[in-house]
Structures are given as C-alpha cells and as structure tokens.
Amino acid sequence: MIRLEKDGFKNFIEELIAEYAVFAPVMKDGKHMFGNISSVEDIDSSRLNTEMSPKEIFFPHSEVLFEYDEDGIRVADGEKKPIAVWGMRGCDARSLRMLDKVFGGDGERPDNIKFEDPYWERRYGDSLIFSVACNEPLSTCFCNWFDSGPHDSAGADIFVVDIGDAFLMDAVSGKGEEFLKGLSGSGKASEKDKKKAAVIAEEAVSLLGKKTDLGELNDKLKGLFHKPIWDSVSAKCVNCGACSFTCSTCHCFDIQDESRKGRGKRVRIWDACMFPIFTKEASGHNPRSLSKERVRQRVMHKYSYFVDNHGEFLCTGCGRCISVCPVNLDIREVIREVLAS
Ligand code: SF4
Ligand code: SF4
Incomplete structure (x- = not known):
C-alpha cells in the first residue's frame, strides 16, 4: 500500500494524463458526471456520487458504430490512449464488472456463446480504474445489501482511501500493481496510516442503513x-x-440508421425498458404496453433474470434511481414489498 500526499495530487493527475485519457467527476451543463479532464482543476469532487453513472465512459449515450456510403463501410477509430478513471466509487467499479459480463468477451453465459462487443472492449479492456472509498455514504446508498460496502475494492485496479492529508493506494489487479510500481512522489503507507483507514472504513459502514x-x-x-x-x-x-438512464448497470440500447442519399451512419443509443415503445413490434403489438409490465420487467431483470444468467444481482445499491425518481419510487421499498409477499 502506498501513500500519496495531497500536495502531490496535481502532479499525479498530470502524469496520468500524459499516459491515459483520464476521466473523473466534473460539473458539466449543470450536471455532476464523469468527463474527460485535461487538468486537475477540472475535477469536481463536491458530491459523493455523480448524478450520471460512469457507465457512459465505456458505453456512451450514443455512438456511431460505423459510417457507410457507396464505397463501403468505415468504423471510427477508438481512443488513442487507454482510459483511466479517477474518483469512481466502489459500487460503480463493480457495475463495470457486471456490464463486462454482457459486453465483454470473457462474460459467462448459460448458453456458452461468447460474444465480444468490440466497442466496449476497446475502451474497458485496457482501462485503469481508481476506485475511491466512500467515507460518508448517503442515505440512498444500500451497497451492503449486496455483500459489498463503502470500502469494497472489488472491480477496481487501484483502491484508494482518502485519509485527510493523503491518499492511500492499494493495487487490486496486476495492472494496478504495475502502475503503482512506477508512481513517482509516493512512499509506503505506515501502520498508522493503515489504522486510520480502518477506522474510517468502520465509521463508513456504520452510516449505512440495516441490510x-x-x-x-x-x-x-x-x-x-x-x-x-x-x-x-x-x-x-x-x-x-x-x-x-442514471443506473450504472442498465444497458438496453437501440440501433438506428441515419441515412440520406446513399450515405449514412449506424448509431447505437441508450434505450430503456421503462419506455412504452421499447418492446413495440413492427406489427403494432406491444407485449409490455402497460406501465406495470414495464416496471415488473425492470425489477425482474435486475433481481431474477440476471441472477439466473450471470449469478449475481444487476444492482450495486448505488441509489441513483432513488435520488432521481420524480415520484419517489424507491427500489428498496419495492424489494421489501416483494420479500414480504
Ligand atoms: S437499480 Fe438503482 S440502486 Fe441498483 S444499480 Fe441501478 S441505479 Fe443503482
Ligand atoms: S417515475 Fe421513477 S421508477 Fe418510473 S421510470 Fe421514472 S425514475 Fe423510473
């Protein structure tokens, strides 16, 4: 475990930017979200959880899959540099592992058919994820329901704890270990540092509601x-x-062609099972025409179908759906109601 003084953070981010396309929490168009930063000043850590989840770094809201005209098809180039994400929370780092089961080539499927989404793979495949522990979880956080917690390092390459005057960093993956070996301006964390981190972790856990x-x-x-x-x-x-749309694990999308006079592009855009036309068929029939069928689908997908297919819930307990819902529909209450039925 290494210790990076906060005085050295600017330098650290500059070194990261030299090697990676760096994403971190930023304020953009009045929204707190992850954005590509060009300096440490761009980072906005004023909120614990960004309003939009970091899934859009790897699975953009809309992306051109390819362009076409009479000469053929052209696939857009990927990022020039590998992606590094600073300031992701543990719940979001875990959500990427869940999405990797869907889009990644190593995802396990009941039918054993391996599918690799090249657009996901070229971003997530060699990324470096810094997951920063939550020292003061929000009232909407319920990661502890999923055998996780505010200081869970799963899904990260490097796990970071903010101990006030310094960041403690611990390698979780081989990639993380390699990175930390070459990190300048850092020293070994002392026993006192580690004890401080353990106390912070204990306090953070105590702030969560009952599991x-x-x-x-x-x-x-x-x-x-x-x-x-x-x-x-x-x-x-x-x-x-x-x-x-704000959920870190929802991943439904639509594919549309935008074309005119023989030239065009094929675009992948986010979609959602909550929208009435999501399942509308060409015949006009809609198997989920009622709102209750769509809400049931979202709940069943997250807490039943994904469990059957991939062995875990498709939810991290990040609480974004609770914070954002305009009518205060709280997924925790839905789960409790289901369990009590
Ligand atoms: S369902 Fe809600 S709590 Fe679960 S991952 Fe999605 S936004 Fe977070
Ligand atoms: S009203 Fe709430 S539960 Fe329904 S779609 Fe909107 S955010 Fe989701």
Missing part, C-alpha cells in the same frame, strides 16, 4: 410474475426512464 437479506428474492419474484403486486408497485411510475 436486507436478499437470499429469497429471486425465488419470490418468480412466484409473483402474475400477481397483483405490480399494480401497486407501479402505480406512481410515470415511465420517464430516468432510473434506467
């Missing part, structure tokens, strides 16, 4: 598919899709 046991959730959901619970659960949802 709900999710052991029976998948089975419960399977038995509730046709039950009236979805009427009450979905009653106030206005199907705005904000929960899906």
Whole structure:
C-alpha cells in the first residue's frame, strides 16, 4: 500500500494524463458526471456520487458504430490512449464488472456463446480504474445489501482511501500493481496510516442503513410474475426512464440508421425498458404496453433474470434511481414489498 500526499495530487493527475485519457467527476451543463479532464482543476469532487453513472465512459449515450456510403463501410477509430478513471466509487467499479459480463468477451453465459462487443472492449479492456472509498455514504446508498460496502475494492485496479492529508493506494489487479510500481512522489503507507483507514472504513459502514437479506428474492419474484403486486408497485411510475438512464448497470440500447442519399451512419443509443415503445413490434403489438409490465420487467431483470444468467444481482445499491425518481419510487421499498409477499 502506498501513500500519496495531497500536495502531490496535481502532479499525479498530470502524469496520468500524459499516459491515459483520464476521466473523473466534473460539473458539466449543470450536471455532476464523469468527463474527460485535461487538468486537475477540472475535477469536481463536491458530491459523493455523480448524478450520471460512469457507465457512459465505456458505453456512451450514443455512438456511431460505423459510417457507410457507396464505397463501403468505415468504423471510427477508438481512443488513442487507454482510459483511466479517477474518483469512481466502489459500487460503480463493480457495475463495470457486471456490464463486462454482457459486453465483454470473457462474460459467462448459460448458453456458452461468447460474444465480444468490440466497442466496449476497446475502451474497458485496457482501462485503469481508481476506485475511491466512500467515507460518508448517503442515505440512498444500500451497497451492503449486496455483500459489498463503502470500502469494497472489488472491480477496481487501484483502491484508494482518502485519509485527510493523503491518499492511500492499494493495487487490486496486476495492472494496478504495475502502475503503482512506477508512481513517482509516493512512499509506503505506515501502520498508522493503515489504522486510520480502518477506522474510517468502520465509521463508513456504520452510516449505512440495516441490510436486507436478499437470499429469497429471486425465488419470490418468480412466484409473483402474475400477481397483483405490480399494480401497486407501479402505480406512481410515470415511465420517464430516468432510473434506467442514471443506473450504472442498465444497458438496453437501440440501433438506428441515419441515412440520406446513399450515405449514412449506424448509431447505437441508450434505450430503456421503462419506455412504452421499447418492446413495440413492427406489427403494432406491444407485449409490455402497460406501465406495470414495464416496471415488473425492470425489477425482474435486475433481481431474477440476471441472477439466473450471470449469478449475481444487476444492482450495486448505488441509489441513483432513488435520488432521481420524480415520484419517489424507491427500489428498496419495492424489494421489501416483494420479500414480504
Ligand atoms: S425514475 Fe421513477 S417515475 Fe421514472 S421510470 Fe423510473 S421508477 Fe418510473
Ligand atoms: S437499480 Fe438503482 S440502486 Fe441498483 S444499480 Fe441501478 S441505479 Fe443503482
């Protein structure tokens, strides 16, 4: 474990920028989100969790897959430098591992068919993730429901703890270890530093609400598919899709062609199962025409289907869907209601 004095942080970010396309929390168009930074001054760490999740660094809101005309197809070049992300929270670092099960070549699937999304792979494949521990979790955070916590290092390459006057950094992956070996201006963390980090971690855990046991959730959901619970659960949802768009693990998309006079581009854009036309078929039939069917789909996908397919819940407990929902639909209450049914 190494110790980087805060005085040396500017230097550290400059060195990182020389090697990587660096993303960090920024304020952009009035929104707190991850953005590509060109200096340490661009970083805005005023909020614990960014409003938009960092998934869009690797899975952009809209991206051109290729352009075409009568001469053929051209695929856009990827990033010139590998991506490094500073300031990601542990829940978000874990969400990338979940998305990698969907888009990454090593993702395990029940049918064993390997699919690798090259657009995801070229960004996430050689990225370097710095996950910064949460010292003061928010009231909307419930990562502890998923056997995680505010000082969980899973999903990171380098795990960072802010101990006030310095950052402690610990390598989690081989990539992280390599990076830390060459890091200038740092020294070894002392036993006193480590003890301080342990106390901070304990305090952070104590700030979280009581953990709900999710052991029976998948089975419960399977038995509730046709039950009236979805009427009450979905009653106030206005199907705005904000929960899906800000969610770090939602990953539905649409593919559209924008073309004119034989030239065009194929674009991938985010979509959401909460939108009424998401499942509308060419015939006009819509298998999920009702709001309750769409809310049920989102809950079933996260806490049942993904568990069956990939062995874990598709939720990190980041709480963004709770903060952003205009009608205060709290996913924790939905889960509790399901478990109590
Ligand atoms: S943010 Fe709230 S109202 Fe909007 S789709 Fe999600 S649950 Fe429904
Ligand atoms: S469902 Fe809500 S709490 Fe879970 S990962 Fe998505 S935004 Fe976060």
